[in-house]
Amino acid sequence: MRPLLLILTIIAIAVAASAVPADKVELSVDLSKSGPTISRYLFGQFAEHLGHGIYEGIWVGPDSAIPNTRGIRNDVVAALKAIKVPDVRWPGGCFADEYHWRNGVGPQRVVTLNPNWGGVIEPNTFGTDEFMDFLNQIGAEPYISVNVGSGAPREAAEWLEYMTASQPTTLEKERAANGHPAPYKVGFMGIGNESWACGGNMTEDYYLSQLKIYSRFVRNFNPEQQDTDQMLKIAVGPGGPDTRWTEAVMKAYQTHGWSWDINGLSLHSYTVPHWPPSFASVGFGETEYSQILKSTLEMEDLITRQSAVMDQYDPQKKVTLVVDEWGAWYAPLPGSNPGFLVQQNSMRDAILAALNLNIFARHADRVRMANIAQMVNVLQSMILTDKEKMVLTPTYYIFKMYVPFQDATFVPVTFDAGTYTNGNITLPRVDAIAAKDKSGKLWLEITNLDPNQPVDIEASLAGITAKSASGETLTAPMVDSVNTFDAPNTVVPKPVSAKVQGGKLVLRLEPKSVTVISVQQ
Ligand code: AHR
Numbered sequence: 001m002r003p004l005l006l007i008l009t010i011i012a013i014a015v016a017a018s019a020v021p022a023d024k025v026e027l028s029v030d031l032s033k034s035g036p037t038i039s040r041y042l043f044g045q046f047a048e049h050l051g052h053g054i055y056e057g058i059w060v061g062p063d064s065a066i067p068n069t070r071g072i073r074n075d076v077v078a079a080l081k082a083i084k085v086p087d088v089r090w091p092g093g094c095f096a097d098e099y100h101w102r103n104g105v106g107p108q109r110v111v112t113l114n115p116n117w118g119g120v121i122e123p124n125t126f127g128t129d130e131f132m133d134f135l136n137q138i139g140a141e142p143y144i145s146v147n148v149g150s151g152a153p154r155e156a157a158e159w160l161e162y163m164t165a166s167q168p169t170t171l172e173k174e175r176a177a178n179g180h181p182a183p184y185k186v187g188f189m190g191i192g193n194e195s196w197a198c199g200g201n202m203t204e205d206y207y208l209s210q211l212k213i214y215s216r217f218v219r220n221f222n223p224e225q226q227d228t229d230q231m232l233k234i235a236v237g238p239g240g241p242d243t244r245w246t247e248a249v250m251k252a253y254q255t256h257g258w259s260w261d262i263n264g265l266s267l268h269s270y271t272v273p274h275w276p277p278s279f280a281s282v283g284f285g286e287t288e289y290s291q292i293l294k295s296t297l298e299m300e301d302l303i304t305r306q307s308a309v310m311d312q313y314d315p316q317k318k319v320t321l322v323v324d325e326w327g328a329w330y331a332p333l334p335g336s337n338p339g340f341l342v343q344q345n346s347m348r349d350a351i352l353a354a355l356n357l358n359i360f361a362r363h364a365d366r367v368r369m370a371n372i373a374q375m376v377n378v379l380q381s382m383i384l385t386d387k388e389k390m391v392l393t394p395t396y397y398i399f400k401m402y403v404p405f406q407d408a409t410f411v412p413v414t415f416d417a418g419t420y421t422n423g424n425i426t427l428p429r430v431d432a433i434a435a436k437d438k439s440g441k442l443w444l445e446i447t448n449l450d451p452n453q454p455v456d457i458e459a460s461l462a463g464i465t466a467k468s469a470s471g472e473t474l475t476a477p478m479v480d481s482v483n484t485f486d487a488p489n490t491v492v493p494k495p496v497s498a499k500v501q502g503g504k505l506v507l508r509l510e511p512k513s514v515t516v517i518s519v520q521q
Pocket of ligand 1: 048092093194
């Protein structure tokens with residue numbers, strides 16, 4: 001095409017695009033009001049010994065041709081550092097209740113099987129010290145899940161002693177001999193995993209008796225953490241809307257004495273409209289897009305319902321609701337091992353992630369920790385790898401765009417969301433949260449769920465003299481657009497044009513987009 005013709009074509013396309021009719025949504029943000037802190041731990045991750053989540057995804061071994069530091073891949077570390085991962089839950093999941101930590105320390109590793117996830121060999125080459133090294137490299141804290149299902153209180157107690165003792169006990173010396181004289185800091189401990197299912201099919205009463213024993217005897221010996229407030233002890237909680245399990249644990253909590261305690265209750269909730277998971281992660285259309293978003297928005301009711309029960313027994317909200325498994329769970333990618341839970345990650349997942357993070361932020365007084373499932377190569381991951389190749393998913397970019405919300409103060413934002421309808425499904429057209437960071441800067445996140453129509457936003461900003469605004473938006477050509485090893489930049493954030501006019505923030509949201517704006521005063 002000749003240069004002049006090309007320029008005229010570009011201008012014509014730009015004029016046509018700006019002429020697309022857009023619905024208008026008005027938001028009100030009031031900086032003079034503020035809510036709780038949006039804990040950085042809401043942006044936590046989960047890495048299980050499952051498929052290529054650990055082996056190949058994180059650990060390639062020191063002799064690998066893939067660039068690594070002490071066996072941990074450098075490309076994955078660099079990508080995770082950029083999203084400021086606060087904590088990683090490990091080693092499972094269902095795997096945790098069959099994990100025996102001794103198999104994975106020292107020069108001689110015990111080779112076992114991984115019956116939960118494909119029955120493959122578990123070499124135990126990635127164990128406690130490798131996990132801590134990985135966390136140190138990415139700058140995150142450990143969330144350890146101890147084995148209640150097939151382990152014993154003594155085994156878990158010795159694991160904590162190995163990790164945290166500073167006095168010269170035999171286990172402390174063993175850790176030092178393994179190259180780690182300084183005690184590790186373990187700030188989070190999960191006592192079992194889904195004990196009502198893969199964690200041992202326990203009744204509430206049976207679990208409670210185990211919980212009390214583990215809570216009593218599995219101690220943190222790190223001198224900097226002996227005040228129990230320094231380690232969140234997280235009990236197994238519900239896996240859906242049924243509140244009986246929550247009721248039982250919280251009732252016990254209310255009457256607990258000096259000899260046992262918890263300060264966290266886990267909640268697992270995947271976006272999976274049907275079991276077994278049958279929705280495809282690629283090659284879908286607007287019907288499946290709207291069905292999945294409808295399903296994911298059920299997180300709001302679920303948290304409200306479970307929090308209400310917690311409020312009855314813990315009105316001061318001392319116990320954190322820890323949503324330590326969440327995300328989309330789709331059908332395994334054709335040709336993959338079904339036990340490896342491999343799925344692609346699309347623009348739909350980016351919107352799904354934003355909606356859930358916003359729900360957590362709105363419940364930040366009770367929900368102070370969450371861990372998406374899972375970090376690399378499994379379910380709704382941040383990163384996909386294939387041998388030496390790595391690609392960042394749309395969900396990764398959401399976590400990156402939300403970094404300014406980590407530990408920011410929630411600021412109420414009110415709006416009439418309008419609606420987006422597809423067939424018999426009606427969803428809110430937009431969703432939004434606002435927060436003030438430590439320097440006082442206002443951050444606004446706005447999601448346009450409508451995959452077809454842009455939305456014009458006009459936000460009134462009380463309690464601030466706004467001068468200018470800037471930000472980024474994540475959108476894609478299609479709802480099922482993905483990043484691949486060959487085309488890694490299909491869904492990546494781009495600068496967005498936002499203005500302050502007459503004290504109001506004005507911008508246009510692209511269809512199916514997630515936008516984060518900062519307002520300069
Ligand atoms: O994340 C995959 C599995 O889902 C976990 O191992 C288990 O806790 C849950 O059922």
